[in-house]
Amino acid sequence: MTDLLPPGSTVGILGGGQLGRMMALAAARLGLKCHIYDPDPMAPAGQVCDQITTAPYDDKSALEAFAQSVDVVTYEFENIPTDALDLIEAIRPIRPNRRALATSQDRLTEKTFLNELGLKTAPFAVIDSAGDLESALATTGTPAILKTRRFGYDGKGQARVMTTADGDAAYASLKGAPAIAEGFVEFSCEISVIGARSLDGSVVCFDPGMNAHSEGILRRTTVPAPLPNALRTDAVLLAGRILNALDYVGVIGVELFVTPTGLVVNEIAPRVHNSGHWTQNGCAICQFEQHIRAVAGWPLGDGQRHSDVEMINLIGDDIGDLPRHQNDPSSAIHLYGKAETRPGRKMGHVNRIVAPKG
Amino acid sequence: MTDLLPPGSTVGILGGGQLGRMMALAAARLGLKCHIYDPDPMAPAGQVCDQITTAPYDDKSALEAFAQSVDVVTYEFENIPTDALDLIEAIRPIRPNRRALATSQDRLTEKTFLNELGLKTAPFAVIDSAGDLESALATTGTPAILKTRRFGYDGKGQARVMTTADGDAAYASLKGAPAIAEGFVEFSCEISVIGARSLDGSVVCFDPGMNAHSEGILRRTTVPAPLPNALRTDAVLLAGRILNALDYVGVIGVELFVTPTGLVVNEIAPRVHNSGHWTQNGCAICQFEQHIRAVAGWPLGDGQRHSDVEMINLIGDDIGDLPRHQNDPSSAIHLYGKAETRPGRKMGHVNRIVAPKG
Known part of the structure; x- marks a missing residue:
């Protein structure tokens, strides 16, 4: 097996929610097949992938057959049971790697890692x-x-x-x-950097976005974030240091607080990230395509932004706002194929093009 | 059935080649399911759709079951047998409509229609x-x-x-x-306009692109086309007249010759068009998403272009150039999931971002 997966290869994805679905769509654009693994027979990614395995994460024979059928394995969430990862890793490479997962699975390990790297945390x-x-x-x-x-x-x-x-x-x-x-950290706003690192160690980051949460859930990301250039550069460099320290392959989400004394890392997510959804309509190569390129061993696309974008999450009953978004011709709509609306459930998002790049 | 299909509805697509595949990917982004109908069990769209029927176009029971299972039917090619269309149309709406198909299926009908509309042809x-x-x-x-x-x-x-x-x-x-x-028509270049018309009669066109062919096959489309503004406007207005005259719903491709005495229509294609592939990375809403929005009864997105793009078809052995395109970070790669490379076969395309909108 060469490092660079040829067209027609299969990417295995643990988790078939909206992130797995959008990864599968990106893989399809690149001529790669996807095999989704998810315990839920209604997993949204199942509607758009070449193959799906519906089984729990402790089903050893299902996990083994899944791993055998793919060329590389990635994931859409960090809380994958260790035993499942051990079994898969004996058969196929997992990207991002186990260290990235272990670091972000445990808040103590994560914060210790960040401090040892010289980065501030709460x-x-x-x-x-x-x-x-x-x-x-x-x-x-x-x-x-x-x-x-x-x-x-x-x-x-x-x-x-x-x-x-x-x-x-x-x-x-x-x-x-x-x-x-x-x-507590006194901060003026939360931003995030979506970064990517390829198998050969190249790093590409997207422009930081500013995040607005409510009830612990991301509601909006605005790009560009209203930041001085020096802070924007700091944010990107900091993401690059994390990627290199973890010998990371794939896309990472780094959430940062902007404070009077500089940037403080809130948390890292070893996967595509909700606050990076704006890249689908703000950049030629979005975070999902960048992630698939990285895990497939391809060179990265650039992270250039061509438009100012506001990403609006559609959570629970927000889906009722769909007609308004459909009637806004500058809004690109992304829905996740979930049949049932529940409070707090992420149903979709909208990327509203605010202007050409400012 | 309301006119505007809600998320979770199913779009039936006749033809599962690369155009059907890219329509299915666009439908998935919008939370719509796709059911592909294609005689070929290896149809590229089969890898990315919710459901596929593998049957010939004269299989009446397969066609009937297909039509019953979907909410609306569209197509990726114009040469669909009339009997199949008759059968389907008795069960579900076909968009674009039969008149658009009949007009473009026959060169005599098409040219007569265009001349009667006051448009020049060869x-x-x-x-x-x-x-x-x-x-x-x-x-x-x-x-x-x-x-x-x-x-x-x-x-x-x-x-x-x-x-x-x-x-x-x-x-x-x-x-x-x-x-x-x-x-023969003496022309300086061939351009094409990709236009769209919604169920309520709104028309949106993308910026005309300039096409380069070789051996009768499109090789490159460059946007913007190097045209005076007046000609660009003429091209778009002309596409709008065709869309209105046909009471069209969906995306159309209109190929035009630029001549010393103005624009001459070469041909029209009642579907998404190879010369519109640049919109995937040049616009927030691409031709495939625009088409699905139209056939699903949704309002159209705008056709604004944010970048200058060169679309390069990968035909047959051109796929051997893939490493070069992978190494160009400003190139978005689109491959069609075709296992076998054959001379003249469209394997994929590349949208090279030349610059922000000039």
Whole structure:
């Protein structure tokens, strides 16, 4: 097997949600086939891929057959069971690599990695048991947030601590899971950099976007972010350092706080990222295509932006706004093929072209 | 059934080649499912659609089941047997409509329609039998081209007549098929306009591109075409007149010759068109998405161009140039998932971003 996968090769994707679906669409453009692995028979990516395996992540024979049928394996989410990864990795390369996954799966490992790289994070302290709570909050100060070390996303597995008196109740809500306390960071805005690194070590980043959240879920990303050029460059360089330190192959999402004393890393996601969806209509090569190029061993496309874009997530009942977006001729609509609308469920997004590149 | 198909609806596509494949990818972005109908079990669109029927176009029960399973039917090629269309149309709407198909399926009907609309074509004359040859060539002059009225594409079904003495041999090569003689047009270049019309009659056109052919097959399209603004506007208005006259719904390709006395229509294609592939990386809404929006009854996106693009077809062994295109970071690569390379076969195309919009 050569490093550069030829057209007609198959990319295996763990997870068939909207990210897997958009990766599969990008792979198809490049003449590559996709085999999706997802426990859910209604997985959105199943509508657009060449092959799908519907099986749980502990089904060893399904995992083995999946790995045998593909040329390389990637994933759309970071909480993949270790045993599944071990089994797959013995058969086919996994990109991004296991270290990138291990680092981002655990908030303690991630923050330690970032600090050791000389990058700033929020102050944090480990809480292995209730006895660690007091000293942890002394380290971070209050208010603080308790977060489970693993399996958190979209604000889940988190509890606020306004004063030390709240600590016990907040910790109890995490049900004994290994956790960290995280201090608050005073920031003017959150931005993110979507970066990519190829098998030969080249790095390409997209322009940072500014993110707006509500209820722990991303709502909007605006590009360009209203930042001085020096900060924009800092953000991109910082993403490049993370990619190189992890010997990363693929696309990464790096969330950053803009503070009076510079950039603070909030978290990293070893995959395509919701805050990079704007690239589909802001760049010739979007994050999904860039990711597939990287994991297939292809050279990267450039990250040049041709338009100013506002990405608007359609969450739950936001899908009711569809007629308004359909009637805006400068809006590109992306829907995920989910039959059922539920509160908090990501149903689609819209990339509104605001202007040619400003 | 309302006119505007909601997300989750199914678009039926007759033909699963590269055009069907790229329509299916666009439909997926919009949250619509696709059901492809193609006699070839290896049809490229089969790798990316929700459902595929592999059956010939005279299989009535397969056609009926196909039509029943979808909400609207469109197509990627114009030479669909009339009986198949009759059967489908009794069950589901076909867009673009039968008149658009009938007009473009027959060169005589097409040229007559265009002339009646006040648009210029090459001089032409009908040849129903060998006895018509002499008077036909007297009408068109020589050199001329004899063309079968139906089923011609990429230069097939054509024969040149340099002098009247060549006429008999040229006509014999068409094997008695109903034909026309077409006179030569002195032109400086060929351009094409990709236009779209929605169910409510709105028209949106993309910027005209300049086409370069070789051996009867499109090789390159360059956008913008080097035209004075007045001609560019003429081209777009002319496409709009054709769309309105046919009460058209969907995307059309209109090929035009640029001559010293203005624009002459070469031919129209009632479908997405190879010379519109540049829109995938030159516009926020590409021709495939625009077509699906139209046939699904959605409002159209705008046709604004954000970049200057050169579209390069990869035909047959051109696929050997893939490494060069992969190494050009400003080139977006589109491959069609065809396993076998054959001379003259369209394997993919590349959209090279030349510059932001000039």
